[in-house]
Structure formats: structure tokens, C-alpha cells
Amino acid sequence: MARRTAVGHVRIIVAKVGLDGHDRGVKVVARALRDAGYEVIYTGLRQTPEMVVDAALQEDAQVIGLSIHSGAHMTLFPAVVEELKRREATDIVVFGGGIIPDDDIQALKKQGVEEIFTPGTPLQDIVEWLRRRFPEGSTK
Amino acid sequence: MKVRSRDSKQAWQEDFESSPRRDDGIETSTISGVPVNPLYTSEDLPRRPEEMPGQFPYTRGIHPSGYRGRLWTMRQFSGFATAEETNRRYKYLLGNGQTGLSVAFDMPTLMGQDSDAPTSRGEVGHCGVAVDSLADMETLFDGIPLGDITTSMTINSPAAILLCMYIAVAEKQGVPADRLGGTLQNDILKEFIAQKEFIFPPAPSMRLVVDSIEYCAKEVPKWNTISISGYHIREAGSTAAQELAFTLADGMAYVDACLERGMHIDDFASRLSFFFDAHIDFFEEIAKFRAARRIWARWMRERYGAQKERSWKLRFHTQTAGVSLTAQQPELNIARTAVEALAAVLGGTQSLHTNAMDEVLALPTDKAARLALRTQQLLAYETGVANTIDPLGGSYFVEALTDEMERQAEAYFKRIDDLGGVIPAIETGFFQKEIADAAFRYQQELEQKKRLMVGVNEFMVDDEPPIEILRIDPKLEREQSERVREVRRKRDQAKCSNALARLRKAAAGTDNLMPYILDAVREYATEGEIMQSMIDVFGTYTEKAVV
Numbered sequence: 001m002a003r004r005t006a007v008g009h010v011r012i013i014v015a016k017v018g019l020d021g022h023d024r025g026v027k028v029v030a031r032a033l034r035d036a037g038y039e040v041i042y043t044g045l046r047q048t049p050e051m052v053v054d055a056a057l058q059e060d061a062q063v064i065g066l067s068i069h070s071g072a073h074m075t076l077f078p079a080v081v082e083e084l085k086r087r088e089a090t091d092i093v094v095f096g097g098g099i100i101p102d103d104d105i106q107a108l109k110k111q112g113v114e115e116i117f118t119p120g121t122p123l124q125d126i127v128e129w130l131r132r133r134f135p136e137g138s139t140k
Numbered sequence: 141m142k143v144r145s146r147d148s149k150q151a152w153q154e155d156f157e158s159s160p161r162r163d164d165g166i167e168t169s170t171i172s173g174v175p176v177n178p179l180y181t182s183e184d185l186p187r188r189p190e191e192m193p194g195q196f197p198y199t200r201g202i203h204p205s206g207y208r209g210r211l212w213t214m215r216q217f218s219g220f221a222t223a224e225e226t227n228r229r230y231k232y233l234l235g236n237g238q239t240g241l242s243v244a245f246d247m248p249t250l251m252g253q254d255s256d257a258p259t260s261r262g263e264v265g266h267c268g269v270a271v272d273s274l275a276d277m278e279t280l281f282d283g284i285p286l287g288d289i290t291t292s293m294t295i296n297s298p299a300a301i302l303l304c305m306y307i308a309v310a311e312k313q314g315v316p317a318d319r320l321g322g323t324l325q326n327d328i329l330k331e332f333i334a335q336k337e338f339i340f341p342p343a344p345s346m347r348l349v350v351d352s353i354e355y356c357a358k359e360v361p362k363w364n365t366i367s368i369s370g371y372h373i374r375e376a377g378s379t380a381a382q383e384l385a386f387t388l389a390d391g392m393a394y395v396d397a398c399l400e401r402g403m404h405i406d407d408f409a410s411r412l413s414f415f416f417d418a419h420i421d422f423f424e425e426i427a428k429f430r431a432a433r434r435i436w437a438r439w440m441r442e443r444y445g446a447q448k449e450r451s452w453k454l455r456f457h458t459q460t461a462g463v464s465l466t467a468q469q470p471e472l473n474i475a476r477t478a479v480e481a482l483a484a485v486l487g488g489t490q491s492l493h494t495n496a497m498d499e500v501l502a503l504p505t506d507k508a509a510r511l512a513l514r515t516q517q518l519l520a521y522e523t524g525v526a527n528t529i530d531p532l533g534g535s536y537f538v539e540a541l542t543d544e545m546e547r548q549a550e551a552y553f554k555r556i557d558d559l560g561g562v563i564p565a566i567e568t569g570f571f572q573k574e575i576a577d578a579a580f581r582y583q584q585e586l587e588q589k590k591r592l593m594v595g596v597n598e599f600m601v602d603d604e605p606p607i608e609i610l611r612i613d614p615k616l617e618r619e620q621s622e623r624v625r626e627v628r629r630k631r632d633q634a635k636c637s638n639a640l641a642r643l644r645k646a647a648a649g650t651d652n653l654m655p656y657i658l659d660a661v662r663e664y665a666t667e668g669e670i671m672q673s674m675i676d677v678f679g680t681y682t683e684k685a686v687v
Contacts, residue, residue: 017249019263021336023461024377027576028583030687044685045336048259070247071502071612073263099467101501102606119467119500120596122587 013126024058032123081112141442172379180536197437206529213491219244219269223279242269254668264617291322299326323364335372344678354652374417377579385552409451426542426585429487458484469595473497
């Protein structure tokens with residue numbers, strides 16, 4: 001487990017939003033990010049957008065990773081972005097994953113979700129995306 | 141004879157060692173990591189009396205006639221949007237010769253909340269049909285004679301409520317409860333272990349399950365009161381042996397709970413049914429199904445002392461593995477599903493759902509749903525596999541693997557016992573950790589290309605054409621929310637509140653809750669209100685998140 005350092009440390013909230021309990025993917029991703037040296041806080045299931053943003057602010061996280069498999073992504077992912085705006089925390093980067101059709105990915109990106117990873121994505125791709133997004137962040 | 145056979149095996153071994161071998165770094169163990177030999181011979185056959193279909197311990201099947209007597213039931217799971225739309229789909233399916241229905245509910249229904257609850261936003265009608273009250277259930281089965289069909293309902297925490305709604309619709313059609321046939325999933329333990337659609341803590345959850353089993357044994361005797369499910373355990377990333385072991389352990393936990401209630405084993409055991417995954421590792425799956433029957437028969441006869449033969453027989457439904465499907469080159473999913481369905485058939489399943497190729501992206505389109513059903517029909521009528529009972533029985537490999545599955549399951553039963561049983565093991569996160577470890581191990585093997593998924597980490601294509609997917613109109617959520625508000629406005633509020641108050645009081649005592657739930661349902665109390673009445677007494681459960 002990575003330790004928190006004063007500068008450039010990247011802390012990630014990983015959350016399951018919505019009602020579905022399918023947590024295989026989110027747990028595998030959480031472990032992979034932790035193994036890559038990030039500090040990962042997994043919130044558990046059934047988080048509302050408000051709860052996710054609360055957790056991110058309390059934990060002083062730079063990144064929120066959202067997972068959903070129920071088809072409610074078009075409602076709940078933008079709701080997290082809106083909540084960040086409302087709480088003036090738009091510096092927090094939001095990405096997501098799950099069963100999300102291509103057309104929806106484009107729409108979500110327009111609404112402020114920075115990246116979407118769909119089933120079959122190599123874990124390394126997610127890690128590399130984070131490294132590019134936070135090049136200054138120490139990961140070990 | 142014996143000496144010569146050993147000699148020839150030795151000679152083969154030498155030839156094998158000196159032959160060139162593939163050097164691609166791909167694992168030769170099963171997808172679950174069970175080591176597999178390059179060859180099995182008569183030396184690997186177990187020494188035991190020959191097993192026969194229809195005879196204890198039923199390794200070769202529960203029916204003496206196999207599929208010669210009756211083919212498996214092709215039972216496709218469906219449900220989407222509103223009760224009205226799903227009703228139209230059901231009538232279409234029944235009109236095309238399907239004799240059984242299988243209801244998929246949406247997430248708010250599965251989680252026991254109404255469509256207009258704040259946490260239902262974005263979820264209504266997406267994963268299945270939205271049912272908020274008896275009014276929706278009446279619409280769902282409008283014009284469908286419940287005395288003539290069987291219905292499977294996939295629902296767990298609120299299972300008792302949906303069953304009561306079904307009974308109440310039947311009453312209105314003039315069909316008595318003892319004529320109703322079908323299956324309720326009602327398996328809360330695997331929710332705590334894998335799918336996580338739990339609401340109440342384990343103890344009151346188990347009480348509700350036992351209440352429904354006890355009630356149905358008397359009032360709805362043809363109903364399969366529980367479908368003890370390995371499917372969700374496997375889909376959450378478990379191995380085949382974990383799926384087998386955890387599911388059967390759950391089954392025994394339900395048996396223990398019913399016995400504790402004072403029921404007699406032979407009064408309920410034959411109404412317990414099972415539900416397994418058919419994953420992509422062909423022989424391992426067949427071995428898993430065969431081992432499941434053998435283990436269950438033994439435990440029921442020897443540990444629980446069941447006297448009736450039908451109490452010993454493990455009957456199961458199978459669904460092909462959603463988790464094996466890929467969003468990449470989705471047409472490949474048709475081939476994957478066919479192989480998995482074949483494993484289920486060779487494993488002797490009683491009923492089967494084949495996944496549609498686009499289910500990895502969304503609910504299936506009509507065309508994809510039809511192709512999935514056609515895949516089963518092709519297996520049944522073109523391939524000849526249904527003509528011989530347990531055609532792989534006696535295969536050196538399949539018999540050895542069946543024994544290995546049994547051995548691994550028994551080892552897990554011991555570990556679960558050492559932890560104090562299924563519920564303590566849930567509370568300490570034992571199952572969750574075992575599954576998460578297995579899922580992570582598999583993902584690592586994919587990343588290292590020790591295992592390949594065609595189209596995902598090998599044989600990829602650029603620029604895949606998008607495929608057509610089914611979309612749910614967002615206005616449906618507003619309409620369904622309006623509908624439930626209208627139900628609340630129109631009903632006799634005093635009667636409804638009284639029924640809910642009686643339920644709350646009963647929940648605090650020890651009565652069987654089914655009659656109280658049925659009363660509330662008849663007064664058009666909504667699902668969310670009935671759940672809330674019980675939450676007031678039972679509280680809710682929060683899982684300690686294990687990564």
C-alpha cells in the first residue's frame with residue numbers, strides 16, 4: 001500500500017454508483033491501481049452522487065473512478081460532475097467504467113467525464129491513462 | 141491385460157516427453173486453475189460401482205430417461221421497461237410456443253424500492269420491468285392464464301412480496317394458489333456472497349426465506365420456493381469449484397434453517413432447485429454439473445436422512461456465462477454461448493437460458509434474443525446430443541474431473557464449517573475475499589497473456605462497426621413514477637395503512653409473515669412501503685467492503 005507523500009501524491013476514490021451490486025470489475029480495478037502505487041479508497045456499493053463527492057472531498061482525492069452496470073450511467077455519471085460543480089470542486093477528475101455503449105461515451109465526455117473504460121480494457125491502459133493525466137504524481 | 145496396458149501407457153509417456161510441444165505460454169490448466177493432464181486413461185477411472193441415470197447418487201442425471209423422456213426447458217429470461225410493454229413481449233413469446241415465462245425486474249424493484257424513490261433515478265425499466273404494486277403485476281400478467289403456465293421470478297430480498305403479488309393476481313383471475321407453478325429465486329445467501337442485492341441483515345433475511353418455503357409447502361405446493369444460485373457467484377469471478385461449493389453450502393444452510401423451524405426434510409427438500417453458470421471451459425463445467433448432483437444426493441440422504449428419493453435429486457437451471465462475453469467483435473458471443481449451452485446440456489440441465497450476443501452492451505434486441513433461442517433449438521434438434529443419456533459418462537477425463545470437483549467442494553465445506561457456517565463466513569468476508577482473489581488472479585493471467593480472450597487480448601480488429609442496441613426511453617421513468625403515485629391516491633388508504641401496521645407488528649414477533657404481506661399487497665401497498673415496514677423492524681445491512 002502506498003503511503004501518502006506531501007507533494008504530487010494521487011489519491012483515488014473508487015465508487016459503485018447506482019443500485020446494482022456487480023462489483024467484480026470495480027474490485028479488480030481498485031486492486032490494480034493500488035498495485036500500481038496509487039492510494040485507493042473503495043467506497044463500497046450503492047453510493048449516491050452526493051456520497052461520492054462527500055467522500056472525495058473528505059479524503060482530499062484528486063480522482064473519482066465510477067463503476068456501473070445497470071444502465072443508469074447517463075443519469076448518475078453527469079450527476080457526480082454536477083455535484084462537483086455545485087461544491088466548487090471541479091479540479092477533481094472523474095472517470096468511469098462499466099457496460100456503456102459507444103454513443104453514450106461521447107455524450108458523457110461532453111458532460112465532463114474525462115474517460116470511460118469499457119469491458120475488456122487491459123488494467124495497464126487505465127494505469128497508463130492516470131500516469132499521463134497526473135505526470136507529476138508520484139506513484140510509489 | 142493390465143500389465144500390457146501399463147506398458148503401452150509408459151510407451152506413450154516416453155513418446156509424449158520426446159515430442160515437440162507448443163511453446164506459447166498459454167495455461168493448460170482449466171479456466172479455474174485446476175491442473176489438467178495431457179491424457180487420461182483407465183487408470184484414472186474411479187473404483188466404484190457403475191453409476192446409472194435416475195439412480196442414487198444421480199451423477200449421470202436425475203431421470204432414467206434423460207432427454208429421451210423430455211428435452212430441457214428453453215427458458216429465456218426477459219423483461220424491460222413497463223409492465224405493459226413486457227406483457228406484450230410475453231404474449232408474443234407464449235404465442236410462439238413458449239410455455240414458461242421468466243421475469244426480469246428492474247434494479248429498483250430488485251432493491252425493494254418504488255420507481256419514484258430518489259435513489260431510483262436513472263434505473264427505472266433498465267435492467268428489467270418496473271413493478272411497484274399489485275397494479276403493475278396485474279398489467280404484467282393481463283390476459284395470461286396463470287393456471288396454465290409456469291413463471292420464474294428472479295428476485296431476492298423482496299421475493300416474498302413479488303410472490304404475494306403473483307398469488308393476488310391469480311386470485312383475481314380465479315386461479316387458486318395450489319394450482320400455481322413456477323420458481324422464485326429467493327436466494328438471499330448468494331446476494332450477501334456475490335450479487336449484493338441485500339437489504340435486511342442475514343438473520344431476518346433468512347427468516348423471510350424460511351417463511352416463504354413454509355408457507356408454500358402448505359398453500360402453493362407446486363411452487364419451487366427457492367433457486368439456490370451459483371450463477372452470480374461465478375459471474376462475480378469465482379472458480380468452478382467455488383461456485384459449486386458455495387452454492388451447495390448455501391443449500392445446506394437453507395435446509396438447516398428449515399429444520400430449525402421444525403419442518404420435516406421430505407416436506408420441502410424436493411421444492412429446492414438450483415441455478416448454475418455454464419462457463420467457457422467445456423469439460424470443467426460438465427464435471428461441475430455431474431459433481432453437484434452426486435454431492436447433493438449424498439448429503440441429503442446421508443447427513444439429513446431424507447427418505448424420499450425426490451428429496452435427493454438436484455434439479456437445476458443453467459444460464460450461459462455473461463462474464464465470458466465480449467464487447468469486442470460481439471458476434472463471437474454466439475459461438476461462445478453455443479459451446480457453453482452444449483456443456484449445460486451434456487451436464488444434464490433441466491432448463492437453460494442462452495445469452496444473446498449483445499447482452500454485454502445492453503438488453504437484447506429482438507433479433508439477438510431470437511438467435512439465442514435458436515442456438516438451443518439447434519442443439520436440441522440438429523446435433524444429436526440429446527439422444528444419449530450422459531454421453532460423457534465413463535470418459536476417463538470427465539470422470540476424473542468430476543471427482544476432482546467433488547474433492548475441492550468437500551474441502552470448502554470443511555473450511556466453511558470451521559468458520560462456523562455460511563452466515564459467519566459471510567460476515568467475516570470469507571466468500572467475498574475468495575471470489576475477489578480468484579477474479580484478480582484471472583485478470584492478471586489475461587494481462588500476462590497466459591490466457592487469451594479472442595478479440596480482447598489477441599486477434600483484435602480496429603474500427604469495429606457499432607451494433608444496434610436496445611434503448612429505454614427516459615420518459616418511461618416519469619410515467620412509471622406517476623403511475624405509482626396514482627396507485628397511492630386511488631387506494632383505500634386506511635385499509636392499506638392498517639395492513640402495513642399489522643405487518644410491522646408481526647415482523648417484531650415470530651409469525652410467518654407471508655399472510656401479512658399478502659394482505660398488504662391486496663390493499664395496493666407499494667413494494668417500497670412493504671419493504672419499509674419491515675426495515676423499520678429489521679434494519680438494513682451494510683457490507684464491509686473487501687477489495
